[in-house]
Amino acid sequence: MGGAVSRTPAPRQGRVSRAGHRPIYRAMPFDARPQAPDAAPAEARNRRAVARWLLAVAGLIWVMVTLGGATRLTGSGLSIMEWAPLSGALPPMSDAEWQRLYDLYRTIPQYQLVNAGFGLEGFKGIFWLEWSHRFWGRLIGFVYAGGLAWFWLRGRIPAGYKPRLLLLLALGGMQGLVGWIMVASGFEADRTAVSPYRLVIHLMLALLLFAMVLWTALTLLRPGPAPAEAKSLRASLHAAAGLAMLTILAGGFVAGIRAGLDYNTFPLMDGRWVPEGYWRLTPLWQNLTQNIAAVQFNHRLLATLTLAAALFAAFRAQPLPAGRARHAAFALLGAIVLQYALGVATLLAVVPAWLGTLHQAVAVLVLTAAILALHATRRAARPGAIA
Numbered sequence: 073m074g075g076a077v078s079r080t081p082a083p084r085q086g087r088v089s090r091a092g093h094r095p096i097y098r099a100m101p102f103d104a105r106p107q108a109p110d111a112a113p114a115e116a117r118n119r120r121a122v123a124r125w126l127l128a129v130a131g132l133i134w135v136m137v138t139l140g141g142a143t144r145l146t147g148s149g150l151s152i153m154e155w156a157p158l159s160g161a162l163p164p165m166s167d168a169e170w171q172r173l174y175d176l177y178r179t180i181p182q183y184q185l186v187n188a189g190f191g192l193e194g195f196k197g198i199f200w201l202e203w204s205h206r207f208w209g210r211l212i213g214f215v216y217a218g219g220l221a222w223f224w225l226r227g228r229i230p231a232g233y234k235p236r237l238l239l240l241l242a243l244g245g246m247q248g249l250v251g252w253i254m255v256a257s258g259f260e261a262d263r264t265a266v267s268p269y270r271l272v273i274h275l276m277l278a279l280l281l282f283a284m285v286l287w288t289a290l291t292l293l294r295p296g297p298a299p300a301e302a303k304s305l306r307a308s309l310h311a312a313a314g315l316a317m318l319t320i321l322a323g324g325f326v327a328g329i330r331a332g333l334d335y336n337t338f339p340l341m342d343g344r345w346v347p348e349g350y351w352r353l354t355p356l357w358q359n360l361t362q363n364i365a366a367v368q369f370n371h372r373l374l375a376t377l378t379l380a381a382a383l384f385a386a387f388r389a390q391p392l393p394a395g396r397a398r399h400a401a402f403a404l405l406g407a408i409v410l411q412y413a414l415g416v417a418t419l420l421a422v423v424p425a426w427l428g429t430l431h432q433a434v435a436v437l438v439l440t441a442a443i444l445a446l447h448a449t450r451r452a453a454r455p456g457a458i459a
């Protein structure tokens with residue numbers, strides 16, 4: 073019966089005739105054709121649409137992290153001394169408003185110790201980056217909350233995802249607040265920069281949000297566990313991804329205490345493999361966060377271990393058939409090699425703003441590759457967990 077036209081109701085999915093592979097509805101009268109012959113089931117369409125929206129949000133977070141790096145590296149972060157989530161969306165509209173904000177800025181130690189006398193024009197120069205950073209944060213909030221409401225009201229959020237999407241909304245709001253608490257620490261007496269601990273918390277929360285948004289999008293697009301052949305790469309990719317995340321954390325402290333302005337040689341630090349004074353501070357744990365020599369050494373060491381682990385994972389992936397896990401192993405190695413080279417260049421050039429900003433942006437690329445690797449080798453979801 074090749075090519076015969078069925079008289080039963082039109083099929084929902086475009087069935088194909090055996091002769092010539094043409095969909096059988098071509099031969100039907102127009103009215104009898106299915107409305108959307110190639111439409112995937114609604115659930116799959118919803119998963120894809122929500123995933124695309126989340127990927128767009130992840131892209132916006134990436135830009136936000138990059139803007140944050142540029143704001144910090146140009147010393148712009150303390151220029152807006154007010155926390156006004158709604159009214160602050162508009163920049164100053166009059167000379168009087170500019171003067172008011174400048175006068176406020178002139179009361180803090182950073183102005184007196186670093187920027188004294190740089191004038192209203194100098195102030196405007198540092199104002200715009202901080203304003204753009206905050207504006208972008210509002211944009212992310214708008215796109216996320218607006219998208220969530222849109223999908224929710226249309227009943228298009230896939231089953232089980234509502235609590236997670238609400239959690240991401242709460243974390244995003246918290247990130248705005250943490251950002252302000254961080255900025256406020258820079259106004260304290262004798263301070264010309266923000267607290268390194270608060271800076272690291274702000275950076276890590278941004279990256280956690282990014283990772284969760286990306287992971288959720290990937291899970292929507294590819295539910296279910298990784299194929300069996302990915303299993304042999306799981307341990308080595310997990311090690312490389314875990315080390316990459318530790319290196320990122322350590323990098324936050326390098327940035328926080330400006331440890332990149334010292335020991336600008338590589339691979340040796342002041343002519344030694346392990347710098348003198350590694351354990352200078354007591355209690356000893358303080359060396360991990362406050363001792364320039366130790367903080368920079370730890371970042372280099374972790375970066376090198378990450379590179380070695382990524383090389384090992386790629387080596388193990390090489391003989392495997394092409395697949396997501398294999399691609400992820402090579403992508404992770406590529407991102408880490410690039411970031412390692414950028415880190416060395418940033419250090420040797422004594423942290424120019426553009427290179428430091430690039431190093432911060434590419435850290436998000438490393439994280440993206442790490443998340444892809446973890447997702448490509450994930451186990452079956454626990455019973456009751458969403459897939």
Ligand code: HEM
Nearest residue numbers: 320323324326327332375411412415416419428431432435
């Ligand atoms: C896996 C490789 C690496 C990762 C994932 C990584 C990640 C990071 C991150 C997240 C930061 C904080 C954000 C920022 O850039 O300000 C940072 C800062 C920094 N990293 Fe790395 N890094 C890596 C390798 C290296 C290497 C090999 C060096 C040099 C030997 C290096 C030198 C620096 C310096 C100097 C800073 C401070 C930059 C600043 O003050 O803005 N990094 N890194």
